[in-house]
Amino acid sequence: MDWILAPEPDLSGFESAGPDLPVAIRKLLMLRDIDTTEKARIFLGSPKKLTNPDLMPNIRPAVERLLQACQNSENVVVFGDYDVDGVTSSVLLVEGLRELGAKVESYIPDRNIDGYGPSSRSVRRIADMGTSLLVTADTGTSAVAEVREANSLDMDVVVIDHHAIPSELPEAYAIVNPLLFDNLYGSEPAAVGVAYKVLEELFLKMQITFDGDKFLDLVGLGMVCDMAPLRGESRDLVRLGIDALRKTSRSGIKALCGAAGLAEVDIDAESIGWILGPRLNAAGRLAHADLAFELLISTNTDDSVQLARQLDDLNKFRRKETEAAVAISDDIIQDKYRDELPEILVVASDSISAGIIGLCASRLADMYNRPAIVINSSSDEARASCRSIDGFDMLRPLRAVSDLLIKFGGHRAAAGFSIHKSNLIALEEKLGGLDLFSQPGDLVAPKLAIDLDLPFDLIDEKFLQYLALFEPHGIGNKKPVFYASDVMMSNSRTIGKDSRHLRATFTSGTQTWQAVGWGFGEYSAFEGQRFDLAYKFKRNVATYGRLYGSPLELEIIDLQRHSSW
DSSP states (O other), rough: OEEEOOOOOGGGGGSSTTSSSSSHHHHHHHTTTSSSSSHHHHHHHHHOOOOGGGGTTTTTHHHHHHHHHTTTTTTEEEEEEHHHHHHHHHHHHHHHHHHTTEEEEEEOOHHHHHOSSSSSSHHHHTTTTTOEEEESSSSTTTTTHHHHHHHHHEEEEHHHSOOOOSSSSOOOOOETTTTTTGGGGOOOOHHHHHHHHHHHHHHHHTTTOOOOOGGHHHHHHHHHHOOOOOTTTHHHHHHHHHHHHHHHOOOOHHHHHHHTTOGGGGGOHHHHIIHHHHHHHHHHHHHHHHHHHHHOOOOOOOHHHHHHHHEEEEEEHHHHHHHHHHHHHHHHHHHHHTOOSSSSEEEEEEETTTTTTTHHHHHHHHTTTSSSSEEEOSSOOOOEEEEOOOOOTTEEEEEETTOOHHHHHHHHSSEEEEEGGHHEEEEHHHHOOOOOOSOOOHHHHHHHEEEEEGGGGGGHHHHHHHHHTTSBBBBOOOOOOEEEEEEEEEEEEEEEEGEEEEEEEEEETTEEEEEEETTTTGGGGTTOOEEEEEEEEEEHHHHHHTTTTTEEEEEEEEEEEOOOO
């Protein structure tokens, strides 16, 4: 893997910062387009006032319609997606609207029966519930036909979403989506963040104090799990959400942490994404997302513990299913493509569950450095999930083949579609004829972007204290990758299943760091050798306990033999 070191930035914008701000921190700030002392203080400081919700596109008509529903005790149904963002959005809206007097029920579709988003079947079922207002959460922006059908059944529709804007919008009463109107809102929160702003404005309109803190734990969960870009207000919402999760009073979140062996004080963006999120998502993937909804809205400790155990068991099964799906997909790829991989990988199988296709596509994209599409073809209407790679908009090829699709939606990094099984061959042929990459060689040889040349002797307590203020990390604010030349590896050993991973220490000058390298087990044989090291910092909560009391260690991103060998 080729390493690309970021160029030296112009630090003149920090002349007023004073000597306390380390040069290395100034360089990291510049790489995030934070180029003045004033911007740095905002970025590194505690969250201040959030964006005025009135700036969110179409929030006024949405709030007016919700106000009417609350005042008249209308029957409202919140239709949420089955992932964490959809479930947390649904819980937030149901709790908030009930507090304001509306009669609210939740409806989350069955992934295997309804597919993604509103369907004719689900719209009719919701109408049969006597519903006058349908509110979608984390879906609906592309539901042209379904919203039209809802209108014909005497239901108004308010869409609360954050997905890409299609060429044709549904005729909803209001579509609240930060991507509308060239994103004048200033950031791109996930649907749970959009729902939070709608609720805030609704409480204000009804002249009722909005206790937003009690919803922020939901916002933190949904925003992190849906990989919302962590810029502007979105980053502040996640920071506030993580703080709320660490002191949450929700019995469901407490029970889920207990089932996962995670102390609430240890919750951070990484543990949300790798520990809590997969367990909540397992419900919609392998059973029904109502399990996750009921857990998060539960006020009964015993019920919460039981539901959390169910989700933990489902997640264990999900891991096995994912490994099997990746093995099936890898066999298909090797047999179909041999040594000439296309620009986009397409795998279709009757044996890969619709609940696993997204996870499988993500693994394939990582393995092959290609955008990947995995299709469950077990029925006439096949369902697909797509995952992208850095710098590639996954919606671009889907728009190019949209004439073959029943429907599609999503965003740059992840998308999905449904297609008649009879069109699968035509789909692959058309995708294969697209010219999607100006430099195809980049797909074959991925490059590692290095933020900063950081020898061990530049790492001190002040630097690490400032570095901690860059959290949380995610899309738009990735965890920095550093480079240290000529470090010696010692105490190397393999860990994990099949000895695939490495644990070692690295020494340079007077500093020695513990390190872990996922997938670097083969390097354990090079005890005492010298390397150039690409690394990140991480807290080892599992080994040392307590998030803030646990020592930092290094996560190996790549190793190259030092030139002195």
